[in-house]
């Protein structure tokens with residue numbers, strides 16, 4: 001760790017404190033996550049979900065893990081540095097984002113999701129705080145809950161931050177899959193438009209209440225399995241009328257509303273996959289250029305990472321075709337390098353660390369927890385903003401409906417009704433085994449220090465559990 005000079009704290013999560021630091025030798029700016037619990041062996045470190053998954057994932061829109069350092073039983077994860085997270089971006093925003101911005105950002109995230117889902121990983125904790133931003137480049141971070149789809153259910157842990165938690169997880173299904181990430185993305189896209197969380201539940205039961213108040217309760221047709229899950233825990237869905245998403249998100253186009261609506265389908269099997277989403281008409285203006293083999297395999301960092309350009313640049317129908325072949329064909333590069341250093345002396349008593357990530361997310365399902373709405377609409381960026389009181393349903397009363405917008409009379413957009421086969425693909429290249437104290441990731445794929453602006457002040461928000 002003496003190779004780094006710590007500059008300032010940029011984040012404090014459940015599992016680690018994140019610092020901006022500078023590599024004394026190269027001048028490179030990095031983010032160092034100091035884990036809050038002790039690690040008494042390398043095995044424990046390498047078994048961490050965050051380490052295991054990130055060592056295998058190499059995508060321009062997934063945060064790069066550069067090094068793993070264990071010193072005096074403290075574990076440090078060294079990442080490429082990003083300017084801020086999506087929540088901070090929304091919070092400081094004075095006016096709504098444009099649909100073009102939202103489209104561009106979400107396209108990047110769905111590309112990353114398509115990449116990882118195809119490789120058999122799902123994130124399970126997507127939320128604005130876990131999407132990092134530098135300039136117009138977005139990267140998914142915090143793989144602490146990431147799971148390999150090939151790992152065996154039942155998944156008994158509570159996962160993900162409540163406001164973005166999929167109904168099947170809320171209803172304690174022991175089996176779930178990539179579709180939990182798609183639900184979270186529906187909620188995140190809506191929030192990008194309104195700057196307010198779509199389902200800001202104050203407990204798990206209240207979370208379902210909030211969902212019902214937007215999309216209405218499920219029925220035998222829309223999600224028979226959900227009724228069974230609810231029965232099993234003796235939960236009754238509140239019988240609330242749905243509200244057309246186009247009313248809740250008046251600034252969104254019908255394409256955007258349709259996409260959000262399909263992502264926020266009760267039934268996980270009716271949510272589109274990330275690959276299908278990339279082909280949704282909302283993303284029609286986007287053009288995907290797969291990274292060239294040279295960029296993917298070489299040590300040179302692409303100067304502008306996301307491979308998205310807008311339609312104006314390449315207008316032709318042929319050019320608009322998505323190059324998604326890479327999803328099935330790409331082979332991860334394994335240009336990982338390893339440095340032999342002496343492992344720090346083992347100190348302290350050996351103990352078992354359960355990485356169930358449960359500590360803060362172990363809430364009980366209690367219908368008494370349902371909180372009646374308080375009518376206190378507030379934009380995310382207003383002073384004294386509290387996300388608990390900021391809700392698009394509450395804001396409905398304040399909507400000015402434009403008579404010109406089709407979406408206002410369209411009612412609830414139909415679901416895409418896509419029923420994808422969610423076959424996790426084989427994991428590709430195994431990273432080489434760790435030899436000793438420090439693991440170096442793909443260092444050369446990082447941006448130059450000059451490209452990295454100073455971190456913004458971190459404003460934590462806890463809605464887990």
Ligand SMILES: Nc1ncnc2c1ncn2[C@@H]1O[C@H](COP(=O)(O)OP(=O)(O)OP(=O)(O)O)[C@@H](O)[C@H]1O
Pocket residue numbers: 010011012013014015016017018031033063079080081082083084085129130132141142144458
């Ligand atoms: N690579 C990075 N560059 C800049 N800031 C970062 C980076 N990684 C994390 N952060 C900041 O630190 C915060 C916490 O990081 P992270 O989510 O990885 O920690 P955590 O302990 O796993 O959090 P959680 O409570 O969500 O599980 C992020 O929301 C982000 O603001």
